[in-house]
Amino acid sequence: MSFAQEPAYRHGQPPLTGVLLCNLGTPDAPTAPALRRYLAQFLSDPRVVEIPRWLWKIILHGIILRVRPAKSAAKYASIWTAEGSPLRVWTDKQAKLLQGYLGERGHRVKVAAAMRYGQPSVAAQLDALKAAGATRVLVLPLYPQYSGTTTASVIDAVGDWARRVRTLPELRFVNHYHDHPMYIDALARRISQYWMDHGRPDRLLLSFHGVPQRTLTLGDPYHCECHKTARLLADRLGLRPDQWVITFQSRFGKAPWLQPYTEPTLIELGRSGVERVDVACPGFVSDCIETLEEIAMEGRQAFLGAGGKDFHYIPCLNDQHEWIAALSALSEQHLAGWPTRETPDVGALERQRERARALGATN
Numbered sequence: 001m002s003f004a005q006e007p008a009y010r011h012g013q014p015p016l017t018g019v020l021l022c023n024l025g026t027p028d029a030p031t032a033p034a035l036r037r038y039l040a041q042f043l044s045d046p047r048v049v050e051i052p053r054w055l056w057k058i059i060l061h062g063i064i065l066r067v068r069p070a071k072s073a074a075k076y077a078s079i080w081t082a083e084g085s086p087l088r089v090w091t092d093k094q095a096k097l098l099q100g101y102l103g104e105r106g107h108r109v110k111v112a113a114a115m116r117y118g119q120p121s122v123a124a125q126l127d128a129l130k131a132a133g134a135t136r137v138l139v140l141p142l143y144p145q146y147s148g149t150t151t152a153s154v155i156d157a158v159g160d161w162a163r164r165v166r167t168l169p170e171l172r173f174v175n176h177y178h179d180h181p182m183y184i185d186a187l188a189r190r191i192s193q194y195w196m197d198h199g200r201p202d203r204l205l206l207s208f209h210g211v212p213q214r215t216l217t218l219g220d221p222y223h224c225e226c227h228k229t230a231r232l233l234a235d236r237l238g239l240r241p242d243q244w245v246i247t248f249q250s251r252f253g254k255a256p257w258l259q260p261y262t263e264p265t266l267i268e269l270g271r272s273g274v275e276r277v278d279v280a281c282p283g284f285v286s287d288c289i290e291t292l293e294e295i296a297m298e299g300r301q302a303f304l305g306a307g308g309k310d311f312h313y314i315p316c317l318n319d320q321h322e323w324i325a326a327l328s329a330l331s332e333q334h335l336a337g338w339p340t341r342e343t344p345d346v347g348a349l350e351r352q353r354e355r356a357r358a359l360g361a362t363n
Ligand SMILES: C=CC1=C(C)c2cc3[nH]c(cc4nc(cc5[nH]c(cc1n2)c(C)c5CCC(=O)O)C(CCC(=O)O)=C4C)c(C)c3C=C
Pocket: 024, 025, 026, 027, 047, 048, 049, 068, 072, 085, 087, 143, 147, 149, 150, 209, 210, 211, 212, 250, 252, 283, 284, 287, 288, 289, 290
């Protein structure tokens, strides 16, 4: 080993800590071949589709990967930007901002953005953090609500990488932050700000990504965490129960998913004479195909087509200051105990000494 790879605190600095922000992933281009590659990786993950492998291989390769890529590519084309897929653009921006926020607070960290499926992969970004000298890594999935289908799958990807690495960094994982006060505050501010500019709706619909109903009975906490986020957010906004509703979107396949479903609810609201609906998606921290196409385009059509008069989609947290501050605070809480600052908190040591004395310690 060269001396250059030794911990930097030999030279008076604490070790470099990596922070890996990880989101779901996205295709490299809005084309059928790129979608086929992305969906093949995504939908082959046994965390995502939990049916016998032999049967799923037949369905996936025999039907889904023949039909879905072209259809999904057309949807992606409708939201693609000059800089690329919105999910990737926002995630990269969040990583850059978080680097600045943590740096400002005196932390010696390197923040990287990874995609669970597609590029840049979790393995490539962990290799890059290690090559940069990180001896500790905090893995922060960009899913506030824990689900085996998403959060646990990120942890699997880190485990797959770890299996082929000799000298591992120390690893920590953030499981969830669905009720973190700064996350809830950031959401509340996003929505109340929107209402200051555009007026208020008759109903606020909070749409979360769905998962199969079966995962709930198998013990996945996702459904409960979505409900807790929604309840805390509605409380924070001062809404009465009849002013908001929670729904689940993006059903995939024929099995029942978490209910109520988003689109049928929008249709029901339109038919029942509700004039204005605003939709926010608190489980998505970055705008992506699920929010920009499925909600802001398809959801709008469904509501207006059913007789609704006014539909507003409230954007995700994206690069909002309060959200990046929440990510920074959350990282700091999980980095606690790992020296990541140049200056130790001498005041805290003194306070501990006083406490020890008060408890009867003799020195
Ligand atoms: C926010 C949390 C998410 C959960 C939980 C989740 C579960 C889940 N998703 C699928 C199938 C698909 N999801 C797709 C896109 C997609 N999903 C999430 C997040 C969660 N998924 C995001 C952020 C995105 C957007 C990606 C982007 O590029 O913008 C897609 C691909 C799009 C399409 O072809 O419709 C599929 C397919 C399952 C099966 C599942 C749980 C079992």
